[in-house]
Amino acid sequence: MAQVEATTERVVAADAETVFDALADYSGTRAKLLPQHFSEYEVREGGDGEGTLVHWKLQATSKRVRDCLLEVSEPTDGELVEKDRNSSMVTTWRVTPAGEGGSKVVVHTTWQGAGGIGGFFEKTFAPKGLGRIYGEVLDKLATEVEK
Numbered sequence: 001m002a003q004v005e006a007t008t009e010r011v012v013a014a015d016a017e018t019v020f021d022a023l024a025d026y027s028g029t030r031a032k033l034l035p036q037h038f039s040e041y042e043v044r045e046g047g048d049g050e051g052t053l054v055h056w057k058l059q060a061t062s063k064r065v066r067d068c069l070l071e072v073s074e075p076t077d078g079e080l081v082e083k084d085r086n087s088s089m090v091t092t093w094r095v096t097p098a099g100e101g102g103s104k105v106v107v108h109t110t111w112q113g114a115g116g117i118g119g120f121f122e123k124t125f126a127p128k129g130l131g132r133i134y135g136e137v138l139d140k141l142a143t144e145v146e147k
Contacts, residue, residue, distance in 0.1 A: 004111055006109045008130075008135050012102060012146065019145050042055045055070070056068050070083065071085060078096055
């Protein structure tokens, strides 16, 4: 089993606090940011950053659906970490200031991939697919916070 990683980033024309608050708002804003790849979105505990427990299904391909139950933590300022209780997947969102009134948002996901030939294809193609999905999330985030 090999570790699989996917990273996507954007500069957003809004201050870091506004951007972080939007990402951490699981009971409101976050649901609006999710593209069609996400379904069955439900906040089960909390709803604002640290201590939130959120569920969704992520359909990365026509055949691959992950049932995700994510525990959210905020280990440092400007950082949200979503650890999936159902797998080894961990997604980290980092928001840092970038220029006058802007922010850089980096989303980084890791998980233990399959072994063998399936693992080779997963490590080769999954990061690109997940990058496109999170690219859509970041596009929607920019639209939401740049209003």
